[in-house]
Amino acid sequence: MIVRILKNIDFSILFAVLALSAFGTVMVYSASMVSGVMVYDVTPGYFFEKQLLSWGLGIGALFFGIIFPYKNYRRLFKLILLVTVILLGMVFVIGQTTNNAQSWISLPLIGRFQPAELAKMSLIIYLAAIYTKKSSYIQDFTRGLLPPMIITMLVVAMILKQPDLGTAVIALAVSGLIIMSSGLKKSHLLFMLGLVLVAAVTMYQFGLSEEQLSRFDGAYQPFEYADDAGYQLINSYLAIHNxxxxxxxxxxxxxxxxxxxxxxxxxxMAVIAEELGIIGVAVVIGLIALIVLRGFYVSMNSHDTFGRLLSIGVSGLIGIQAVINLGGLTGLIPLTGVPLPFVSFGGTSLLMMMFSAGILINIHAISKIKKNQEERAAA
Known part of the structure; x- marks a missing residue:
C-alpha cells in the first residue's frame, strides 16, 4: 500500500510544502541573527538551529502523514481528542508562560511544545469523523449538530483560557467550516451564524482584557498609539515600504x-517584504494558495465523506491561519500572535502544518488509487 501511495502523491502540494518550509528556515535565520544577540542574548544562529531541527522533524511528520492511511484517524479520533484535552489541561498545571500566555508544556522525550497547535488538528479529525458518523441524521439539530458543537466549544474555551485568542479564533473558524460542509440545514446555518455574531460582540464588550482591546487601537489607529499598541504595525509598514x-x-x-x-x-512576512520585495511576498502567498486550492480540489475528488471533510478542514486551517497572520501585519485585523504557516519560527506549528499537509497528500493518493481501480474494473 505504501508503494502505491508514493506512486500517486500530489507533487504540487509536496513541492510547495518543502519549498515554503525550507525558505522559512532561511528567513528565520535572516530575521533573528541580530535580534537573537541584541534582544534574546543568544548566539546569532540560535533560532535558525532550532528551526532547522524542527524542519527535519517536520519532514518526518510530513512523510508519516503521507504514508499513514487517513481512514485510520476515523478509528482513533476519540483517543486523539482525549489526549489533546489532557494536554490542554496540563497547560494550566505545569504550563510555561511566554508573551503573557500560559501555552507551553515540557515533557520527557518530547520537549517543549504547544498543545493548542495539536488541538486545531485534533478538532478537524474529531469533527470530520463524528459528522461522517452522523451524516444520516445531520439535519437533526439536537442529535446531529449540537453534541459535537458543545465539545468543540469546550476545547476552544480551554485554548481561550490560556489566553490564546488567535489560536482559539482559528480553531473556531475551521470547526465552523467543517460544520458548514457537513450538510446541515440552511436555517441551522443562519442560526449558528447569529450565535457567532452575538458571541463575538459579547466577547468584545466583556471578555477581552485591556491588552487585547488595545490591539484594536494598534490595528486601526496605529499612528495615534505609535509608542505603544501601534509600534509593531508601524514598523511592519516601514519594512514593506522599504x-x-x-x-x-x-x-x-x-x-x-x-x-x-x-x-x-x-x-x-514583513522581513520578507523588506528583503525580497513584493516579488518575494507574491511567491510565498502563491505557494500557500497552491496548497489551499489543491486541498479543496482533493476534497472535491475524495471518495468518502470523512476524506472530504478532513481535507476541507486541513485546507481551511492553512488558509485561515495565513489570512489572519497577513491581516495582522497589514493592519486589516488586530494582531493575534499567529504564525505564518510553514514559514514562521515555531517548532510545534511547523510540525503540525507539515503533518496536516501530509494528510492532504495521503487523501489525494488513496482517492486516485481507488479511481484507477474503478476504471480498471469498468474496463
Whole structure:
C-alpha cells in the first residue's frame, strides 16, 4: 500500500510544502541573527538551529502523514481528542508562560511544545469523523449538530483560557467550516451564524482584557498609539515600504535590527517584504494558495465523506491561519500572535502544518488509487 501511495502523491502540494518550509528556515535565520544577540542574548544562529531541527522533524511528520492511511484517524479520533484535552489541561498545571500566555508544556522525550497547535488538528479529525458518523441524521439539530458543537466549544474555551485568542479564533473558524460542509440545514446555518455574531460582540464588550482591546487601537489607529499598541504595525509598514518591488536583498533588511518585535515569528512576512520585495511576498502567498486550492480540489475528488471533510478542514486551517497572520501585519485585523504557516519560527506549528499537509497528500493518493481501480474494473 505504501508503494502505491508514493506512486500517486500530489507533487504540487509536496513541492510547495518543502519549498515554503525550507525558505522559512532561511528567513528565520535572516530575521533573528541580530535580534537573537541584541534582544534574546543568544548566539546569532540560535533560532535558525532550532528551526532547522524542527524542519527535519517536520519532514518526518510530513512523510508519516503521507504514508499513514487517513481512514485510520476515523478509528482513533476519540483517543486523539482525549489526549489533546489532557494536554490542554496540563497547560494550566505545569504550563510555561511566554508573551503573557500560559501555552507551553515540557515533557520527557518530547520537549517543549504547544498543545493548542495539536488541538486545531485534533478538532478537524474529531469533527470530520463524528459528522461522517452522523451524516444520516445531520439535519437533526439536537442529535446531529449540537453534541459535537458543545465539545468543540469546550476545547476552544480551554485554548481561550490560556489566553490564546488567535489560536482559539482559528480553531473556531475551521470547526465552523467543517460544520458548514457537513450538510446541515440552511436555517441551522443562519442560526449558528447569529450565535457567532452575538458571541463575538459579547466577547468584545466583556471578555477581552485591556491588552487585547488595545490591539484594536494598534490595528486601526496605529499612528495615534505609535509608542505603544501601534509600534509593531508601524514598523511592519516601514519594512514593506522599504522593500518595494524587489527588496533590499536577503539579509539586508533594517527593521529586524531591533525595530520590529517578533520579526522571526508573527512578522516574518514583513522581513520578507523588506528583503525580497513584493516579488518575494507574491511567491510565498502563491505557494500557500497552491496548497489551499489543491486541498479543496482533493476534497472535491475524495471518495468518502470523512476524506472530504478532513481535507476541507486541513485546507481551511492553512488558509485561515495565513489570512489572519497577513491581516495582522497589514493592519486589516488586530494582531493575534499567529504564525505564518510553514514559514514562521515555531517548532510545534511547523510540525503540525507539515503533518496536516501530509494528510492532504495521503487523501489525494488513496482517492486516485481507488479511481484507477474503478476504471480498471469498468474496463
Amino acid at each position: 522593500g518595494g518591488i524587489i527588496g533590499t536583498g536577503l539579509g539586508a533588511g533594517v527593521q529586524k535590527l531591533g525595530y520590529l518585535p517578533e520579526a522571526h515569528t508573527d512578522f516574518i
